[in-house]
Amino acid sequence: MATQKLYAGAKLRETRTRLGLTQKAFAERLGVSLPYLNQMENNHRPVSSAVILALVQEFGFDVSELAVGDGERMVSDLREALADPVFKDGVPPVVDLRLIASNAPALARAFLTLHRSYLQASERLASLDEALGQSDVRPGASPWDEVRDFFHYCDNYIDAVDRAAERFAADRTADQSSKAALEALGVELLLTDDQKLIRHFDPAKRVLRLSSRTAASTQRFQTLLQIALLTQNDLIGATLDLARFQSDAARDIAKIGLANYFAGAAMMPYGRFLDAARETRHDLERLARHFGASLEQVCHRLSTLQRPGAKGV
Template sequence: MKKVFTGVRVRRLREEKGLTQAALARLLEISPSYLNQIEQNQRPLTVPVLLRISSVLGVDVQRFSDDDEGRLVAELSDVLGDAGLAVTGEKVAMSEIRELAAQMPAVARALLTLDRRRREAEERLSVYAARFGDSSGDALAVPLPHEEVRDFFYARHNHIVELDDMAERMAEAWGVRPGEAEYALTARLLDAHGVQVLSPAVADSDGFAFLREFEPARGVLHLSPLLDSGQRAFQIATQLALLEAYETIEALVGTGGFRGEEACALARIGLANYFAGALILPYGRFLAAAEEMAYDIDRLGRRFGVGFETVCHRLSTLQRPGARGVPFIFVRVDRAGNISKRQSATDFHFSRVGGSCPLWSVYEAFAQPERIVTQLASMPDGRAYLWIARTVTHRQGGWGSPAKTFSIGLGCDLRHAARLVYARGVPLDEPAVRTPIGMACKVCDRPDCPQRAFPPVGGRAAADPNRCRFEPYGSSPGLSP
C-alpha cells in the first residue's frame, strides 16, 4: 500500500483550528511526538489516524486524497515547464513539482493563480496594443468563452452541489420516475408555468431547425419530433432549470469571473444542462443503480430511459461528499481530434497546449462504430487508467443529410477499475498490457513514441541526417538549440 506523507496539510489544518500539537494529539489519542513526526513527514499518515481526524475535526477525508495532488502536479507541469525554461534556462524537475504539490499545496495553488493573472495581464496588453494599432499583440492568447466555462466546471470537479441537491429534491416532489421522466416534467411545466409542450408531425421535421425552442409569450415549448422520450425529457428538464433554478444558476455564474456575456451565456446553458441531468437521473437513485449494475452504461440507460452519452456525463458528476461514485473523466471527441466536451472528477488533467494523444482509445472507437472499446492506459507520470469509449451518431434529416458522430470516452483511475463491469477479465495488475499515452505531444516526454507529432517542450530533437528513426522527433535531454 502506498504510504501517504501529508505533514504540511496536517500542520496547516491544526493551525486553522487553533490547536497546539499537544491539544491535537490528545484529540487524536496519539502521542505528541508521533504527531510531530507526522507533521515533519517522518511518519506516514495512517488510515486510523486519518479517520480519527475526520471524525474529531469534521474534515472530509478527500482533503488528504492524492487526486487533488495529481491535478496540481499536472497543472504545475504545464506552468513551470514553460516558466522554468523562460526564467532560469532549465526545466523544473518533476520530482520538485511533485514535492511542491504534496508538501505545499497552498503555495502551488498560489503559483497557479499568479500564472493565471500573468496570462490575464498579457491578454490585456494584447488588447491595448491592438487598440492602439500595434499588430504585435497576440489576440490568440485571450481564452475563448467556452474555455472559460470548461475551466469553471473543471475547478469544481464537475460536481455542482447546489444544483444536484435542488434537482434531487424536485425530482422527488414532482414524482420523476426512472424511464418515465417525460410525463412528470411535462405536467410540472404545464401546472406550474402554464407552458405546453408541442412537437410537429414527423413528416414536417425537415422544417424544424431546433431541438428545443421556447416561446415565453405564447407559453409554448417546441421540441423536435426526432427526439426520443429520454431526449425530450432532457430538453424539458433544461427548460425547467431556466425557470425554476434561475436564481441559483445566476448566482453560480456570478462566481465564475467570466470576462464577457458570451461566456456567461454558455455557463448558464452548461449549468441548466447539468440541472437537467440531475433531475432525470437523481443523485441517490442513480448512484445506487450504478453501484448495483457495476457501472454498466447500457443497463443504466435502459433503466432511466436515456442515451449512452447522457449516462456517461452523469457518471462523471457523482462526487457528493459522503456519497461518492467512481471519479470519472468524461470526454467527447470528433474524428478530427477536437474535444468538444471534457470534464474530470479526478486528477486527470487536460493540457492547455492543445491536441491529444492518437494512441488514446477514444480514437480507436471510430474504427468500431457502436461497440464499446476498452483500454488500460498509462500516463508518463506512472498513473494508470481504465478507459472505455464508444461512438454515438445523431441525425437530423434523411439520406444525404449531415450527421454528427462523436466518440464518448469515460475513464477512471486503475484503483477504482475493479468496481466496473468493463474490468472483468482484464489483467489490471499487468503493466505490460497498458498502452502508454500522454496529454499532448508538446508536454509528453516519452522519447520512443512512434505517434509523436511534435518534439516535447524543453527537449532537444535528435536530428541526424545520417540516421532515420522509427520514432519521429526522437529527443535527447537538454534544451532546444
C-alpha cells in the first residue's frame, strides 16, 4: 500500500507568519533550502518526515495539526455544499477541492460558513412564507441593490453632476470653493472635538459641525457634501427622477450617493484630475497630495473617469 503524502503548505505559512520569520530564516531553522520551503508552502512538494521532526524540535510544533483527516473532512463538506442546486455548474473535481482545502483553508471555511448561513436564511424565509400563506412570493431588489445597480449601469459616472461639480470648482481649489460657498450660503462652520461626529448640519441655526479629529481631506469632503445637499437639490432631484427608483428608501440612499459624488468631483474636477492622472502616470500618492485628498478618495475618483470622449483609466 502506497504511503499517503502530506501536503500542508497553508499550515507551514501560518506557522512561519505566527513566528514572524522570513522564508529564508524559517528554511534555515528547518534545515532545508529556500526553494524547497517555497515549494512546500505552495504544495508543490509534500512535507517530509525530516521537516516534521524539525518543526517539533525547533518550535514545539503539535504534529496533530498536520492531520490529514481535517483536510478530507473539509473536502467532503465542500462536495456536499457544492451539490446544492443553487450551484448550477455542479461539483468541481475532487482534486480541485483538495487544492482549495490545502492551499486556502480559511477561504474554504468562510465559504462553508456562508453556505450554512444561506441555508438558515432560506429556512427562515420558507417558514415566514408559510406563515403568511405566500409560498410563491420572492423578495425584490433591496434599496441598496437598486442604488448599486444604478451607479453600475451608469458606469460609475454621472455626467450632469460631474460637470456641475467641475463648474463649481473652476479655477479654485476645493478648499477655497467650499469656504466661499459656505459663506455665501450664510453657513457657519464649527469644528468640534467629538470623535463620534462626522458631519452634522443644523438648518435652523445654519451651522455645520465637523469633527476636528478627522483628516483635512475628510473635513473638506464633508463640507462639499453638505454644499451639494444645499445647492444641488434640483439637479440631484432631476437625476433621481430619471432613475425611477422603486422605493423611497432607494431614492434617499441614492440622493446621499449623488451628493457624495458631487463632493468628490468638486475636490478633484474632471479635466484637471484627468490631466494630473496622466501626467503622474496614476501615481496615487502624488495625486492625493496635489488635490488634498485621501488615497481612498483618489482611487474612487479614478474609477469615475468615464466621460465620453475623455475617459481615464
